[in-house]
Amino acid sequence: MATVTHIDIARARRSRRVLFIGNPTRYKEVSHWAMVKQWMVVHGLEPVRKMDGPALCAIVTEDVLDGVGSPQDALTVQNAREQGIPVISVHDSTQIWQATARVRASIARSGDGAHSSPHHQGA
Numbered sequence: 001m002a003t004v005t006h007i008d009i010a011r012a013r014r015s016r017r018v019l020f021i022g023n024p025t026r027y028k029e030v031s032h033w034a035m036v037k038q039w040m041v042v043h044g045l046e047p048v049r050k051m052d053g054p055a056l057c058a059i060v061t062e063d064v065l066d067g068v069g070s071p072q073d074a075l076t077v078q079n080a081r082e083q084g085i086p087v088i089s090v091h092d093s094t095q096i097w098q099a100t101a102r103v104r105a106s107i108a109r110s111g112d113g114a115h116s117s118p119h120h121q122g123a
Contacts, residue, residue, distance in 0.1 A: 015054040016103060017046045019085070021076050022061030022069050029061060033090050044107035045100060051076055057086040057099040065089055 018040050024033040036059060037047045048055070058080045063069045065087075080087055088095045 015056045016044060016107070017048050017053060017055045018100070019051055019055040019058040019076075019080060020047050020049055020060075021058055021073050021080075021087075022064035024061050024090070025063065029090065033061070036090055036096065040100075043100070043104050045103065051079060055080065055085050056103055057088055057096070059088055059090050059096065061090060 020033070020037065024030045040047045045056070058077065060073075060077060061069065064073045064077060067074065077087055086095070086099050088099060
């Protein structure tokens, strides 16, 4: 296990990457999963499925939280927790909102989000 430094944690907290772990199976969870991923993109965040760099937080299915996901999912959750990455249920909108607030605000201030356009809107 690698040592996680304060610098690593600071990088993760500035990251736009949001790790999605698990495969939703129930209809309600599948639709909520898709909605959360779309919300991330609209707010300038980057949903990813592999942990190959700093991540702001990890969004997981209920099966993964309950420990009945795949062994790979369990290992990914363990690695995320060891790196200080918050692991949040896909249904916990409040925690998702809080975990992403600082980065979303930074994106909004910089005008770098999905809402900004590279094209001039004037005449």
